[in-house]
Amino acid sequence: MSIALNLDHASQPARPQAQRRTSLVGLSKHELRTALASELGLDEREAKMRGSQLWNWIYHHGVTDFDRMSNIQKGVRQKLADTFLLDRPEIVSEQISVDGTRKWLFRYRDPKNPLLPPVEIETVYIPESDRGTLCVSSQVGCTLTCSFCHTGTQTLVRNLTAGEILGQVLMARERLGDFPGGVRPDDGGLVPAPRGSGGSEGDNRAITNVVMMGMGEPLYNYDNVKNALLIASAEDGISLSKRRITLSTSGVVPYIEPTGREIGVMLAISLHAVRDDLRDMLVPINKKYPLKDLMAAIRAYPGLSNARRVTFEYVMLRDINDSDADARELVRLLSGIPAKINLIPFNPWPGTNYDCSSSARIEKFADIVNRAGYASPVRTPRGRDIFAACGQLKSETERLKKKDREALTSA
Numbered sequence: 001m002s003i004a005l006n007l008d009h010a011s012q013p014a015r016p017q018a019q020r021r022t023s024l025v026g027l028s029k030h031e032l033r034t035a036l037a038s039e040l041g042l043d044e045r046e047a048k049m050r051g052s053q054l055w056n057w058i059y060h061h062g063v064t065d066f067d068r069m070s071n072i073q074k075g076v077r078q079k080l081a082d083t084f085l086l087d088r089p090e091i092v093s094e095q096i097s098v099d100g101t102r103k104w105l106f107r108y109r110d111p112k113n114p115l116l117p118p119v120e121i122e123t124v125y126i127p128e129s130d131r132g133t134l135c136v137s138s139q140v141g142c143t144l145t146c147s148f149c150h151t152g153t154q155t156l157v158r159n160l161t162a163g164e165i166l167g168q169v170l171m172a173r174e175r176l177g178d179f180p181g182g183v184r185p186d187d188g189g190l191v192p193a194p195r196g197s198g199g200s201e202g203d204n205r206a207i208t209n210v211v212m213m214g215m216g217e218p219l220y221n222y223d224n225v226k227n228a229l230l231i232a233s234a235e236d237g238i239s240l241s242k243r244r245i246t247l248s249t250s251g252v253v254p255y256i257e258p259t260g261r262e263i264g265v266m267l268a269i270s271l272h273a274v275r276d277d278l279r280d281m282l283v284p285i286n287k288k289y290p291l292k293d294l295m296a297a298i299r300a301y302p303g304l305s306n307a308r309r310v311t312f313e314y315v316m317l318r319d320i321n322d323s324d325a326d327a328r329e330l331v332r333l334l335s336g337i338p339a340k341i342n343l344i345p346f347n348p349w350p351g352t353n354y355d356c357s358s359s360a361r362i363e364k365f366a367d368i369v370n371r372a373g374y375a376s377p378v379r380t381p382r383g384r385d386i387f388a389a390c391g392q393l394k395s396e397t398e399r400l401k402k403k404d405r406e407a408l409t410s411a
């Protein structure tokens with residue numbers, strides 16, 4: 001059973017004339033000042049001051065209305081509203097799983113061409129006793145075609161902009177009451193309140209961690225992901241610690257080193273196979289960047305240490321990659337790398353040919369890896385009832401569309 005909330009009232013219909021204004025969400029501090037200087041004609045000193053005020057209102061207070069910016073004079077607020085936008089995605093639906101996981105379907109209009117059909121992506125919130133993790137999408141669909149991943153069957157529609165990536169974090173923070181003065185939603189006890197120990201606001205954030213593990217390959221949208229994560233981790237805004245942000249890649253080797261050097265977040269690698277012949281089939285980007293090159297890039301990841309380990313994700317596929325020999329080869333492959341291993345039970349989706357390994361097989365595999373000294377938690381699937389688990393993001397979008405279509409045809 002899951003709960004689906006009707007959020008029609010929360011949706012903000014796009015105003016065609018609004019699309020011509022520049023969105024400030026997703027601009028770096030420097031870009032924000034430049035926009036204020038060029039579009040409002042502010043001198044350097046004022047652009048700097050107004051830029052800091054706006055930054056604080058947008059990211060710390062989560063304000064979407066210039067009129068609420070009480071330390072800015074009314075006339076200036078009006079000029080800002082005439083020139084700029086503080087837009088967020090439209091919420092198409094919000095679903096809450098029996099285990100408290102939430103999934104949002106967000107809709108975006110194309111910032112450059114509002115006449116193009118809007119796109120939809122999914123964002124998932126996973127509350128646990130000691131943390132609350134937001135799983136964020138970087139692309140609409142994916143150009144890669146990992147054979148066990150449902151997102152991979154949806155062709156790439158487009159990259160999300162930095163503002164659209166941040167929009168997921170801002171909307172989730174708002175819905176979870178994470179902005180100052182925000183109200184926590186009443187889920188009738190469904191959502192365990194996370195103790196929350198992260199971020200500079202300390203102890204009671206709902207979102208303590210962000211993972212770039214939603215739809216898309218973040219390193220094929222590097223610049224936008226970088227800008228969004230630098231804003232999410234900037235001290236005077238959302239201020240998430242970089243240790244609490246994890247970027248997961250299927251192995252886009254040339255962007256691994258820049259990720260560590262320029263963004264500085266934690267790295268996760270979708271490994272899933274320990275031999276090139278099998279990885280070529282499961283994660284086809286392996287044909288371009290084989291295991292040897294991938295492992296060399298990981299070993300050279302800036303900032304890698306025992307305190308900052310790489311996470312290796314390994315999906316457990318019955319009779320495909322789950323033998324004792326695979327487990328032993330995994331240990332050998334990772335030797336010398338400060339690593340954590342995440343064993344992910346395969347989440348099925350309609351039309352897939354794969355099965356999940358049995359619990360006994362997963363336990364035996366985990367045992368071999370544990371004995372070699374690696375922490376290898378088996379990731380409990382979360383939100384399966386609302387199709388929010390790893391690799392399942394896509395189908396719900398289609399199901400909703402089908403439902404919408406049915407509603408339309410029966411009306």
Ligand code: SAH
Pocket residue numbers: 146148149150212213214215216217218248249250269270271313315344345346347348349390391392
């Ligand atoms: N594109 C990036 C990030 C998004 S996928 C990447 O591939 O790393 C997030 C994780 O879910 C990846 O490790 C992915 O391999 C895994 N995954 C995909 N489909 C899955 C499925 N059906 N069951 C379990 N995990 C899956």
Ligand code: SF4
Pocket residue numbers: 142143144145146149150151152153214215216217250270
């Ligand atoms: Fe794309 Fe990641 Fe899915 Fe592969 S696993 S198809 S890279 S989203």
